[in-house]
Amino acid sequence: MSVAPIEGPAPLVVFDHVTKRYGAFRLALSEVSFSIGRSELVLLAGPSGAGKSTVLRLIAALEVPSSGRVVVAGEDIARLRPRTLPFLRRSMGIVLQDPMLLDDRSVLDNVMLPALASGLPAPQAEERARTALARVGLDALAARPQELSGGEQQRAALARAIVNRPALVLVDEPTAHLDAASAAGILQLLEQFAVAGVTVIVASHGESIVVPARARTIRLDNGRLVE
Numbered sequence: 001m002s003v004a005p006i007e008g009p010a011p012l013v014v015f016d017h018v019t020k021r022y023g024a025f026r027l028a029l030s031e032v033s034f035s036i037g038r039s040e041l042v043l044l045a046g047p048s049g050a051g052k053s054t055v056l057r058l059i060a061a062l063e064v065p066s067s068g069r070v071v072v073a074g075e076d077i078a079r080l081r082p083r084t085l086p087f088l089r090r091s092m093g094i095v096l097q098d099p100m101l102l103d104d105r106s107v108l109d110n111v112m113l114p115a116l117a118s119g120l121p122a123p124q125a126e127e128r129a130r131t132a133l134a135r136v137g138l139d140a141l142a143a144r145p146q147e148l149s150g151g152e153q154q155r156a157a158l159a160r161a162i163v164n165r166p167a168l169v170l171v172d173e174p175t176a177h178l179d180a181a182s183a184a185g186i187l188q189l190l191e192q193f194a195v196a197g198v199t200v201i202v203a204s205h206g207e208s209i210v211v212p213a214r215a216r217t218i219r220l221d222n223g224r225l226v227e
């Protein structure tokens with residue numbers, strides 16, 4: 001009797017020989033291959049211009065590869081129909097470099113927005129937002145974003161990113177403008193997300209950040225994977 005090999009769960013994100021050019025000349029990624037499983041915390045490291053944001057934009061299907069394949073939750077992002085893209089993005093929490101919180105409303109209202117956009121009635125959206133804000137340790141619910149410190153703004157942006165309970169959270173340079181203690185706090189928080197079952201991919205050029213014990217580092221330089 002032969003024993004079938006035990007297969008692990010399918011990876012959530014697969015890059016298969018991905019090359020990305022912007023225009024005819026700018027080569028942002030060159031033959032990059034890796035896969036990321038569920039509940040992983042991945043640090044995308046490398047200097048500015050290495051291609052980290054491009055990796056995040058490909059996973060979010062904001063770009064398509066020039067060659068190779070990007071597969072997210074079993075779907076080849078280059079083959080998705082345009083109509084399905086909003087659903088894909090809504091299933092992810094995306095925090096870009098600028099937290100982009102709306103200054104004309106409270107922190108709680110900012111965090112509620114994606115839940116309302118995905119069709120939850122206001123009372124449930126508010127409940128979700130309060131839970132998300134509690135998870136990131138922020139209790140300044142009524143404050144306006146501009147009244148928060150840089151670290152608190154990052155926490156608010158992370159709360160907004162998890163309010164729809166995504167399986168995947170993408171974060172670009174969350175510690176860029178933070179002091180060491182606030183940066184460490186944000187990374188601890190991302191590690192807690194991963195422990196709770198969320199796949200977290202965080203891009204950072206900072207050499208001085210404290211890498212959480214759980215994190216796997218994928219290093220890029222000049223568009224190539226550094227082994």
Ligand code: ADP
Pocket residue numbers: 022023026027028046047048049050051052053054055203
């Ligand atoms: P990182 O996030 O590591 O700083 P990026 O992915 O932003 O790197 O950039 C990788 C390379 O691609 C850089 O050379 C950058 O100038 C170039 N690039 C990024 N976005 C664009 C764009 N929209 N148009 C043209 N070139 C771009």
